[in-house]
Amino acid sequence: MDKIIEVLPDVKALAQRSLDLVRDKIQASIAQRGFCTLVLAGGSTPKSLYEALAFLDLPWDKIHVFWGDERYVPANHPDSNQQMARRAWLDLVDMPGVNIHPMPTSSPDPAQAAQAYEQQLIEFFQVSAGEFPTFDIILLGMGDDGHTASLFPHTDALQVRTHLITVGNKDAQPRLTFTFELINHARCVIFMVSGANKRSALTQVLAAKGDELTYPARLIQPQGELWWLLDEAAGVDFS
Numbered sequence: 001m002d003k004i005i006e007v008l009p010d011v012k013a014l015a016q017r018s019l020d021l022v023r024d025k026i027q028a029s030i031a032q033r034g035f036c037t038l039v040l041a042g043g044s045t046p047k048s049l050y051e052a053l054a055f056l057d058l059p060w061d062k063i064h065v066f067w068g069d070e071r072y073v074p075a076n077h078p079d080s081n082q083q084m085a086r087r088a089w090l091d092l093v094d095m096p097g098v099n100i101h102p103m104p105t106s107s108p109d110p111a112q113a114a115q116a117y118e119q120q121l122i123e124f125f126q127v128s129a130g131e132f133p134t135f136d137i138i139l140l141g142m143g144d145d146g147h148t149a150s151l152f153p154h155t156d157a158l159q160v161r162t163h164l165i166t167v168g169n170k171d172a173q174p175r176l177t178f179t180f181e182l183i184n185h186a187r188c189v190i191f192m193v194s195g196a197n198k199r200s201a202l203t204q205v206l207a208a209k210g211d212e213l214t215y216p217a218r219l220i221q222p223q224g225e226l227w228w229l230l231d232e233a234a235g236v237d238f239s
Contacts, residue, residue: 001221005206005228007235011194014231015048018192021227022049022137023056025188026063029136035062039138039178041149042069042081045192046139050089060095064124068138069150069168069177070103072110080105103165103176110167110174117176118165132164132185138222140183140191146201146215148191150177153214180219187224191217194231202234 008014022038029036040046071079082102090100101120107113125133140148150168151157160166160179168177183189193202204210205217206228212218220226230238 001223001226003226003228005230005235005238007230007232007239009232011045011048011231014045014192014194014229015052018046018049018190018229019052019056021190021229022053022139023058025137025190026058029187030059030062033136035064036137037064037066037135039066039068039135039186040081040085041139041141041192042067042071042084043141045141045194047084047088049139049192050085054089054092058093060093061099063095064099064101065090065095066101066121066135067103068140068183069175070105072105072113072174072176074105075102105176110176114163114165114167114176118163121164130162132182134223135186136188138178138183138186138189140189140217140220142191142193142198142201142205142217144195144197144201146205146217148217148220149183150175151180151216151219153216158213158216158219180216183220184222186222188227189220189222189225190227190229191220192229193234196233198234199237202230203237206238 026036070081073079075082103117104113127133142148152170157166157168164182168175204215
């Protein structure tokens, strides 16, 4: 694993650096494999990245978009990660609908929905059951409690090692989420972290030793590249 930490002056610079890096990785993936698989994060920090992506001239038909986690709400709900990305970016470019792979949230049973999305991934990547596909780029954020995707501290989702998708839980509200094992098979993982409220958890996550159950973002140790893009407020201790 190659870990790179960059501290940018502010949120605007963080968004620009993220845009440059994601664009370069998309283009490299298409050049090498003919297409790119990109996993989106929710939350407020990546929204400006998505808005900027909408202005790029990229071969949208060669990009497949997935989500690393999703609140268990309808697709048109204000809290939906899918809706945010569609409004900020995906609905504004000529990306084929079949290239957009949202997590299903209409089933009464989140566990069944997790199984259904896992099966979608198995079929898309044409891997056998029990094998982990390799995404080109996975975007992640981090909460002030050290969680990432919907992998929250001291929750059952952190123990799932043989599945691609599982059910996360925050305040008794279910969410669908990539498992850390799936994330760790990626070619490139990019964290985008901003805000002084993240500084304490970030120090624990990036320490040489620490508690993965208390700070789940520590579990993210991909086989490929690991980028931490931080604004000054969050990353002053690493600048």
